[in-house]
Amino acid sequence: MMTIYDIAREAGVAASTVSRVVNGKPGVKEETRRRILALLEKYHYSPDAAARGLVKQSTRMVGILIEDIRVSHHIESAFVIEQELTKRGYCSIIMGAGAEEEKKLESIRLVEQRRVEGVALIGSMFSGEAVQRGIESYLSRIPVVLVNAYMELPNVSGVVIDEEKGVESCMELLHGRGRKRIAFVTDQETPSNRRKLEGYRRKCREYGLNPEPLIYRVGERSVEEGRRMTERLLTERPETDGILYSIDLIAAGGVRAAVDKGYKLPEKLALMGIDNSIYGEICNPKLSTLDNRRYDSSVIAAELLRLGMEEGIRGQRRLLPCRILERETT
Structure with a gap:
């Protein structure tokens, strides 16, 4: 696998110059930039995500908490959020938090230790006092989105199903x-x-x-x-x-x-x-x-979380109406 130093050697430039091109920074002559980009494409160079994260002070990690991963509509919601954020270059950690309030609090503490940049909490069970304490104590500086719940904290958004x-x-x-x-x-x-x-x-x-x-x-x-x-x-x-x-x-x-x-x-x-x-x-x-529009609410939650991470925290509440699907039992 080609490294940034291999690319620099073949291009006849310093590794720092290649790094500037990879990260889209100015200060490189256009002819040199084109030569480096051609080599990057030729060798299918892919920068190490963890290394780039250290440089940019960004992990691109998101935490998704569910009370019980056996509950199908909650895990499906987590899947939709994870897929939507993957399209934007984020990697998700999905955790089962458990039913007890103190276990939810501990899960919030654990996910914060992974240096996540945002957190999604799925289900109305995450609207209790222990969860609120956890958000205030561990997640107050990053955006948090609740699916089918809401709490009035400056960094929290919620998609509530009516x-x-x-x-x-x-x-x-x-x-x-x-x-x-x-x-x-x-x-x-x-x-x-x-x-x-x-x-x-x-x-x-x-x-x-x-x-x-x-x-x-x-x-x-x-x-x-x-x-x-x-x-x-x-x-x-x-x-x-x-x-x-x-x-x-x-x-x-x-x-x-x-x-x-x-x-x-x-x-x-x-x-x-x-x-x-x-x-x-x-x-x-x-x-x-x-x-109860599980897919729609999950897509909205993912977008609210992305906006919070990329454009700055701005907590808001979205109310989503339900609709009846009549089949054979009515």
Whole structure:
């Protein structure tokens, strides 16, 4: 592999002159610059990224934190952000931060030690006090972007999905189809799920549905838990004619339970998930879902992070509306 010294020797110049050409700096005669560029192209010379980073005091590294890398829509978001930033010459470190607040704080500390120039935090679970302390303590001088969360810090931007309004739209659709007993099956306690439940409760009050909201909570995120909880719900509340699920993953189990119990979908029972994941597409029948625009929000997050790193930190909040994708269960 050719080094900068090999190029300099063949061009008959000092290594520092080649370095100036590689880094686009002035002070080199045009004829000399053209000769060096021709040699660089001839030998497919590629400057060492780490060495250039030391010269420019730049690492071109970005940290991406996820609570649990097994959650498909979060890892897909991380993938989109990583790909978008790779196009701009950045290298990403993706880490699983864990569910506990102190583990998230420790992950923030660890990623800062890698001298990253920006950080993306994926999911509403990163909006807690420990994370805020971590940003203030370790990341206050670099841009931070939250996906589906926001906090008012000068270096933090957030892309927030309007899932509360999205769930209200789902309730409007179901109520417009004559559904009077609509339940909500949710998973873990998160800011995102709290917003979804608030939209559900608001429409229950507005429409006068149910003596009280029908809310069931699964023990874990899985198809099996969705199936088990739906069986329980339909046994305890057989009058239920519509169910909303906090994520498609558990809704897929709900579809299986309803079909096994002999429900005709959507004639007798309408089901809807949230997040427009692959689970909704592989259901039989295919699941109607609330598209929370994971791809769009991730692209926006990557661009906000890039702008923060290249043009200076400028925290901002973006609110992104959801949209309903009707398939075969409504």
